[in-house]
Amino acid sequence: MSTIAQRHTSAGLLFILIGVVGISINDLLIKQLSGGYPLHQVVLARSAIALAFILFMVRAEGGLGILKTRQPLLHMARGLLVVIANMTYFVALAVLPLADATALFFVAPLFITALSIPLLGEKVGAMRIAAVMAGFAGVVIMQRPWADSTTLTASRLVMVLPVLSAFAYALMQILTRKLGATTKASAMAVYIQATFILVSLSFFLLAGDGRFADGSDTPSVQFLLRAWVWPARDDLPLLLGLGALAAVSGYCLSQAYRLTDAATVAPFEYVGLPLSVLWGWLFWAEFPAREVWMGIALIAGSGLFVFLREQHKARIIARSAPQQRL
Template sequence: MSQVSSSHNAPVLGALFMLGAGITFAITNILTPIITWQMGVPSTAVVFWQYVIATVIALPLIFRIGLGALKTRHPGWHEARAFLSALGVQFFAFGFASGVPVWQMVALSMTGPFFIITGATLFLGEKLTMRRLGATSVGFLGALMVTQIGSEQFTLASLLPILAAACWGTVSVITKYLSRDETPESLTLYMLVLITPNHFLIGLLLGIAVAVLPAGMLPASLATGFDFVLPGGDALWLIVLLGAVTAGAQYFFSLAYRVADATYLQPFDDLKLPLNTLLGWIVLSQVPALWFWPGALLILGASTFILWSETEKRQTLSVA
């Protein structure tokens, strides 16, 4: 969901809502590997039904915004934004299905701000300062440490959350571009309405790839294509729970950004890293590797520095 600063300012309430979003986000990151990695349900199917259920539950939010907010001069950019967001979710879920641990997935997904800086510099004409360049370099150094590249523990699947972060970072750049003449309600509504059809589209494209590409070119967990049929048994109920929790996260994010400013909320959003690491440790017995700790600190530190630097710049411009 788009992160748009609010005209209201209820910091304590906003922090609580963001904490609720972090907890629900952590629950989804525990349920997804259980359903995909442990139960063997294809990640593409899990994500599709997850967002079908979440969209149905989010219908009151959609109607509260009002379908009139769909009026736009940029339908193509809205579709690109929704497709990349869905693709990022697919990369993220496939990472879990490939056995990448929760602590690694979440830490590497937090490289998003560095892709946002790159995209804003290349496509929006924003200036690349030494602060931005330095913070981005430090953040990616931390990411390399978390992936354990160069060690026996490194796998190509470890790059999947970085691909997800690149998709989501690009989404943020497009959102920044659209926000020049699109309302926050329009940005939010288009994402809610288009995200599920784009998961369906990705599934169809995967099916075409399976039919066209030679055997062995796709990973085994994707080589079966995309089955649109809901699984049964315990997997079904866990997917229903996953969809409900995903909808809960959408509501929490919406409420948080309605009552407090995005810059104030960012540190509370960063709490998702310790929350996910702790929950993955307790529920899935996934103990973080030694290099995770300094790498995660570098990612968090660089992200926090970017937030501070950008906030300071905006305050200076407003005073001037």
């Protein structure tokens, strides 16, 4: 691995860690707001604020000219995938404990690593594949497919939503890798936030009066379709924080997948697992079940193994490379 490639890998890992921490806090704030606002109103406020932040990044990376693209359909597909990923995940988050929803979503890095082989042509060795399979086993344990539905915290349908979200997210990141060669991270973030705004406004026009939520006492349905309300003064800082986090996290994730191959970056998204446990315990007194702890151990262990394996391979290649005389 060349010095430039090593720098790109290090920068990519730093960006992914910042992005994951931001997303984890974002989930915390959205779950906090899910009892009083419709999802599309929260998303619109978040994206509008985020777009204002991102435009400053666009200026720093070259100005409005970088928003021009020769691949509008791919950017549109990427935006729709991230909307699907967010909507399905947040609807589940209104019902599931934060740690459980995050754990179910964390099949996403496994999807990314697996999809990077056929879609990106990236090479993933047997050891990394084995580690990914161990992480996937951890996700299955967290889902508890053997348990009786009456003992679960939510219906089977709700528990499937984070997995659907994970698959859409994985496809979105694969597109990020393809588009990243010709598109700046800030430009990709603008396209995503613009898509969120358009979808949220469409929801407002169709369901903003709450008529589709009438008669339903299901928290997920209420969160998705309840009527818009004017934000309370105490909630305004939360909405502002959501926008800032969306801008920073979206930029960092795009940069991470632009600079480093997907199979290396993806496992580090597992950092969000212990963070979700911490937030759930601190804010809602949620304590994960034994199966959740077992799954987290397997997933975190597999992610750490992948990282150590990559570092070991890089050192071997560096030692075997011919040394140039100064």
